[in-house]
Amino acid sequence: MAAYQIQAENDSDYDRQTEFKAFDDTKAGVKGLVDAGVTKIPRMFIHEQCIKLDDTPAFHDPSFRIPIIDFEGWNEDETRRRDIVQKLGSACKKWGFFQMVNHGIPGSILEEIIDGIHSFHHQDVEVKKEFYSRDYSRKVLYNSNFDLYQVPAASWRDTLTCVMAPSPPDPEELPLVCRDILIDYSKRIMALGNTLFELLSEALGLEPDHLKDIGCAEGLYVLGHCYPACPEPELTMGTTKHADSGFLTLLLQDQIGGLQVLYENQWIDVTPMPGALVVNVGDLFQASA
Template sequence: MGFGVSVSEEVNTERVRELKEFDDTKAGVKGLADQGITKIPRVFHHPPDEQVKVSTSGGEADDIPVIDLAEVDKDPSLRQGVIDRIKEASEKWGFFQVVNHGIPVTVLEDLKDGVCRFYEQDTEVKKDLYTRDHKKPFVYNSNFDIYSSPALSWRDTFFCYLAPNPPKPQDLPAVCRDILLEYGTWVMKLGIALFELLSESLGLHPNHLKDMDCAKGIISLCHYYPACPEPELTLGTIKHSDNSFLTVLLQDHIGGLQVLYQNTWIDIAPEPGALVVNIGDFLQCSL
């Protein structure tokens, strides 16, 4: 009788060791970038057939709609036009962008600056907040699914619940505390307005989705994608859908966000002052 270890078992053991070694640094992907590496660790390598190819879209017919909310509460005829556009965009794409949404551009810029300030702190400062305990009021780590994902994403993330029970200010990092709480207040107002418009687009009472508690909670997820020395080998975020009622996403000027439409990846180019709205899985299942 003989005993041995299969090649797959050896590879898996080595992979787990590499994952734990990376996780134990508590420095995330930002830590790797700061080291000036020229080759990314193999745990970040994605199979070629999973990599997102450059969008082949070109004409306006392939553009995600940009919807202006400026007069939506002042002019009934304009409101109906917005409702019709939201209905069409939600059915066709599941995505649209909104401008003149009521959140000051200064707040959007301050949020982006606050997120960058957090990630660009010294690693030793951030280590104290690095955790995989999702019960904590503020969770910062790299790749929430680190030990189950086939390949890691080139991304660090922090998240916190801003509603219905906002965190105590002292539970948030000082470098982004005030802007996170302020942004949560603004997004709650926008979320309620969007759910009203979505309800009306379905021929329902404006408060229908709100009364279902679709607008009750807010989770803020803030991602950081450092420059990658081998971007052709990895991804910042893999193909996915959002397990939410609604996602309101703020892009920076760099872009990179894509949506899959009729087997083609379509770029959502950054629009100054715009927010991207994504119809989430929970909302689709609720209707």
């Protein structure tokens, strides 16, 4: 693959930015490294915190589990609606995360969007290169690590980014392999988002349209991540510890999972549930409150 070379760990002339650029110039992403058969990961992906970890397992209290909220009948019965609103408020206040079930998006659609994103990342690199860019004014782009040149170590991750609202791209701009499902899924997520913002407004003690009226439901970014199998997973991370600011994030996990939430100084696994969506309110709910 291209002219990219992995620099030796003991290279005294090691230049991280040069390695970042060499990797970026391949336009093949992390998936390209795996396809090339690397057995040792490039130094740019090695995270110091991983090296410092010992073999002592982290303590997890099995009673700690992010809330699961059943949305069935949310708009059919006032008592049922009030119960959901109360559970939403409690989940946002205590956790900032919850899982939605019976939210109205069929499981077949969720499986199809996962399959579509998987198909994009696993197609021929020459096809993907058409979308590779760091021009974030584009509505559709693919790359590895949006902050590649700013971080001390890169994450083992590639991402397809599609800005689907408020001004969606022309259908022809979307990758053919997942075009139809991206359009369908985005419409359904926007409708679900409107419902969620309505209920969150009520959980804040506000009028149902408050969050929508101030523009919270206008935008939609669809991020399709790929975390290829890593030859040295103990040295890197797919996603580093972070907080989401100013966005309401709906996460769709495949059945492999891997997401963790920090709660009372413990990292809690978010176990994937078939048909569920994980909601991260980030800092949005705090700001609105």
